[in-house]
Amino acid sequence: MLSPGLLLFACFFVLPLGVMSVLSLLSGNPVNDPNVSFTLKNYLKLTEDIFYVEVLWVTLKIGFYTAVFSLLVGFPLAFQMARTRSKTIRTMMLMAVLSPMLVGIVVRTYAWMTILSDQGVINATLKNWGWLTRPLHLMYNEFGICLSLVHILTPFLVLTLTGVIGRIDLSLEEAARNLGAGKARTFFEVTLPLSMPGIMGGSLLVFALAISAYVTPILMGGFSVITLPILIYQQISGVFNFGFGAALGLILLLVSLVVVYLYHRAMRRFARGVGV
Amino acid sequence: MKTRGWDIIVFRGVNIALIGFLLLPIVVVILFAFNSAEFIVFPPEGFSLRWFHKFFTDPDFMGSFFRSLKLAFLTVIVSTGVGTMAAIAIVRGKIPGARFLSALFLSPLMLPAILTGLALFQFYVIIEAGRTFWGLLIGHIVVTIPYVIRTSTTVLYNFDISIEEAAMNLGAGPWDTFRHVTLPLIRPGVIAGSIFAFIVSFDQFPVSLFLVNPGENTLPIHLFNYLKYSFDPTVAAASTVSIAMSITVVLVLEFTVGLQEYVRL
Numbered sequence: 454m455l456s457p458g459l460l461l462f463a464c465f466f467v468l469p470l471g472v473m474s475v476l477s478l479l480s481g482n483p484v485n486d487p488n489v490s491f492t493l494k495n496y497l498k499l500t501e502d503i504f505y506v507e508v509l510w511v512t513l514k515i516g517f518y519t520a521v522f523s524l525l526v527g528f529p530l531a532f533q534m535a536r537t538r539s540k541t542i543r544t545m546m547l548m549a550v551l552s553p554m555l556v557g558i559v560v561r562t563y564a565w566m567t568i569l570s571d572q573g574v575i576n577a578t579l580k581n582w583g584w585l586t587r588p589l590h591l592m593y594n595e596f597g598i599c600l601s602l603v604h605i606l607t608p609f610l611v612l613t614l615t616g617v618i619g620r621i622d623l624s625l626e627e628a629a630r631n632l633g634a635g636k637a638r639t640f641f642e643v644t645l646p647l648s649m650p651g652i653m654g655g656s657l658l659v660f661a662l663a664i665s666a667y668v669t670p671i672l673m674g675g676f677s678v679i680t681l682p683i684l685i686y687q688q689i690s691g692v693f694n695f696g697f698g699a700a701l702g703l704i705l706l707l708v709s710l711v712v713v714y715l716y717h718r719a720m721r722r723f724a725r726g727v728g729v
Numbered sequence: 730m731k732t733r734g735w736d737i738i739v740f741r742g743v744n745i746a747l748i749g750f751l752l753l754p755i756v757v758v759i760l761f762a763f764n765s766a767e768f769i770v771f772p773p774e775g776f777s778l779r780w781f782h783k784f785f786t787d788p789d790f791m792g793s794f795f796r797s798l799k800l801a802f803l804t805v806i807v808s809t810g811v812g813t814m815a816a817i818a819i820v821r822g823k824i825p826g827a828r829f830l831s832a833l834f835l836s837p838l839m840l841p842a843i844l845t846g847l848a849l850f851q852f853y854v855i856i857e858a859g860r861t862f863w864g865l866l867i868g869h870i871v872v873t874i875p876y877v878i879r880t881s882t883t884v885l886y887n888f889d890i891s892i893e894e895a896a897m898n899l900g901a902g903p904w905d906t907f908r909h910v911t912l913p914l915i916r917p918g919v920i921a922g923s924i925f926a927f928i929v930s931f932d933q934f935p936v937s938l939f940l941v942n943p944g945e946n947t948l949p950i951h952l953f954n955y956l957k958y959s960f961d962p963t964v965a966a967a968s969t970v971s972i973a974m975s976i977t978v979v980l981v982l983e984f985t986v987g988l989q990e991y992v993r994l
Binding site for chain 2: 454455457458459461462465466467468469470472473476483484526529530533546549550552553555556557558559560561563564565566567568570574604607608636661662664665667668672682685686689690695698699702705706709710713
């Protein structure tokens, strides 16, 4: 029963990742270069050029902003979904949150392009009304990338967070209120700390997905913002530098593994079975 | 009657605005798909089906559309079969290292999908297999199996094993028990998993990016390449068709097997 799956994963998941790790340590492509040797030059190359450091920095920055703003958008939604007593409202909200996930990332990014571009909905409308002479630059920059990533990734955060808020024992909040705490104080001193695993877990998930995004940064950034996945693709498809591409891939892998570890730690602190 | 505080009203207002933010892009895309203008203008100028006509008559769009459909169907068949078998083995097999195995099968969800594509591509180059349809199919299978395993294991953990024991005690063999007892009970989880697998494969971008043969694009890759150079609403029409398709699949299954019960948070 297990063998087909195991065989498939061994040959086409574990082995390729192993090959990638080895390639990142080789001096050339073993297929056409018989004199390859082990070297660290692919990793050292990263530290030699300030450009690569900047790419890494921009990628992490986009991940961070996306996570923070997804939380601001996702928390109120998750809170109401977890707390509403009406089944209809909960179902409708769940549909509204999930339905963007039925639309592919290319299409969702395209939608934001039609809204934010220089001739897009916002600029065209404002110009029609005579409020603008020159278009606002809403895309081809980090703002446009983060805005569309927030839209694309918020559903993941809402799903994680709703589960956590839904399991908070309401009697703890009632106890705080009975002891004289106001609404705000109860929220900040009881509800918010108890939601922390979901807040951390959800944001880490969004961060991990944001730093590995390719389509959105390239289309919304209009090739003017380079992130780590874009650089990886350029190295592989444009320059055919397999070793350096693999090294960059391993760095992305390493960052993701750290994030996944932190995510599991955050979620385990709380409850079993709430996972994404 | 209890009066509602202003804070509740503000809170609900904020949430309605946030839901608007989540749904806005879909509405905009559908609006422009039916708009007659060449460029995006607001408010829309007139109703037209010309972009749908262009989508359904353009050989590149149609070729990639049917390639994606074929790929998604094959992916669903293989990953549902392999994934369900693995899920049963993990939950029922009493095998050592079951936790490790389930982590292994779920790991493509944890790692950036673009790395799965990159690693497979480099692997294919090393073994000199190149970029083939079958290589792409394997990539899609690897990233969709986790969804099938997750939904199937959830159902398997939740059902009462004594039902199976009862069947066995009444004289049913292992195969009959599986076919007539286990399979009907886990079917909803398996179906939910295969819907996820279909949507994930049909919309798949990062894995296809490295593995697709340049002459044989899938729909998401073709849309992406098209968007790099032109901006006309054919993409909106193509998107509307795929949105309609996903919604149809989900609704049909919701009404036939009651999907919502099994897609748990």
